[in-house]
Amino acid sequence: MADSISRALRDGALEGEHAPALTIKDSIDSPFGLSVFDHLLSQLCSNILAGKSQSRGIVLVALSRSPSFYANLLKSKGMDVASSYKWFRVLDCHTDPLGWKDRLMERGSITNPSLGTSVSTNLCKDVRDLDKLFSSILELGKGLVVESKGGFSVAIDLVSEMLRHTSMSSVAGLLSNLRSNNQVSCLFWLLHSDLHETRVPAALEYMSSMVAHIEPMARLTDIQKDNSENLSLLEHNYKRGKFHVRFKRRNGRVRIMSEEFYVEGLGLKFKSVSFEDAISQSLVPKVQFNLQLSEKERNDRAKVVLPFEHQDDGKSTQIYDGRRSHDELTKIGSEPAFVEKAQQNENSGRGEIIYFRDSDDEMPDSDEDPDDDLDI
Numbered sequence: 001m002a003d004s005i006s007r008a009l010r011d012g013a014l015e016g017e018h019a020p021a022l023t024i025k026d027s028i029d030s031p032f033g034l035s036v037f038d039h040l041l042s043q044l045c046s047n048i049l050a051g052k053s054q055s056r057g058i059v060l061v062a063l064s065r066s067p068s069f070y071a072n073l074l075k076s077k078g079m080d081v082a083s084s085y086k087w088f089r090v091l092d093c094h095t096d097p098l099g100w101k102d103r104l105m106e107r108g109s110i111t112n113p114s115l116g117t118s119v120s121t122n123l124c125k126d127v128r129d130l131d132k133l134f135s136s137i138l139e140l141g142k143g144l145v146v147e148s149k150g151g152f153s154v155a156i157d158l159v160s161e162m163l164r165h166t167s168m169s170s171v172a173g174l175l176s177n178l179r180s181n182n183q184v185s186c187l188f189w190l191l192h193s194d195l196h197e198t199r200v201p202a203a204l205e206y207m208s209s210m211v212a213h214i215e216p217m218a219r220l221t222d223i224q225k226d227n228s229e230n231l232s233l234l235e236h237n238y239k240r241g242k243f244h245v246r247f248k249r250r251n252g253r254v255r256i257m258s259e260e261f262y263v264e265g266l267g268l269k270f271k272s273v274s275f276e277d278a279i280s281q282s283l284v285p286k287v288q289f290n291l292q293l294s295e296k297e298r299n300d301r302a303k304v305v306l307p308f309e310h311q312d313d314g315k316s317t318q319i320y321d322g323r324r325s326h327d328e329l330t331k332i333g334s335e336p337a338f339v340e341k342a343q344q345n346e347n348s349g350r351g352e353i354i355y356f357r358d359s360d361d362e363m364p365d366s367d368e369d370p371d372d373d374l375d376i
Helices: 002-011 033-049 067-076 100-107 130-144 159-163 168-180 199-207 222-226 228-237 275-282 295-303 326-331 337-344
Strands: 021-026 055-062 088-092 120-123 151-156 184-192 210-216 240-248 254-264 267-272
Touching (some): 002 021, 002 184, 002 240, 033 067, 130 151, 130 168, 184 199
Parallel strands (some): 021 210, 151 184
Antiparallel strands (some): 210 240, 240 254
């Protein structure tokens, strides 16, 4: 399923449509969002270098980590960082996000800090000015590609940092403008969902064509976390987790997929879950009562004989249609079929539904047999 996301980002936007957008959500219970972001970023870089991607380069907006971290990430994946300026640019919003260091340098309080990175980097000194941020992203992207030869991808490593300094509506406007720009092939971002009100993740999910939700293997309450007996479960949650992805199709349909992941070395490994587990995890509502039948309940339901059900016992069956009373049938020496069948099934453990008319004066709905089309 992580591969499905990588393919969607690799294939990019269709002609006349907005670029595919991915929201990655995590929380303190399963803080693997940055690791998933790094995994998808590395996959996209590999596809670009192999010439398999629609985009010709990546503009990374670094808010939570320094450019040197991403230089080391590319090195660890076996990529040539020295030539990365041709396809990889970093907009550094981490070093001096509000321009404070620049002001201190003007006063002589500090010296010019060296970025010390081997990747191409531009410094952003005010993350609150989203119009200028948008222009800087497009400018870096145009430096990577020629308009007639494809577009570029945009990756924002942590939108939560951006939301600390500006409003949700401004951030949503920035993301919407990026997605609708014809030079942007795809974009993806990370959000720490538990740091924000519910409306914030909901708004970002609404704008996204894909949503990846990272969950712990076992959810623990605050009381359970304080219990020393549950430390093993808590430790288990920091080694592996669940990865749920929702894809929005062009026709309006939604496809839900689930995987599990675990930490291996410095990265993550994904493995698929069974179809039954995926259905039970994603589609069954989380309610406080049981929606499934037990084995005994299924057996009892199977024993119920529905009205006018053909039993295939080889005997002619007289059906009480509500037109004659029990006493009338007894006078002519014939026992009603429903009484006989009720006696036969009295000790058989089978259920039966029987209808009694309120009185002999009750008129039937029709003089014709209302069930002549049934298999009796």
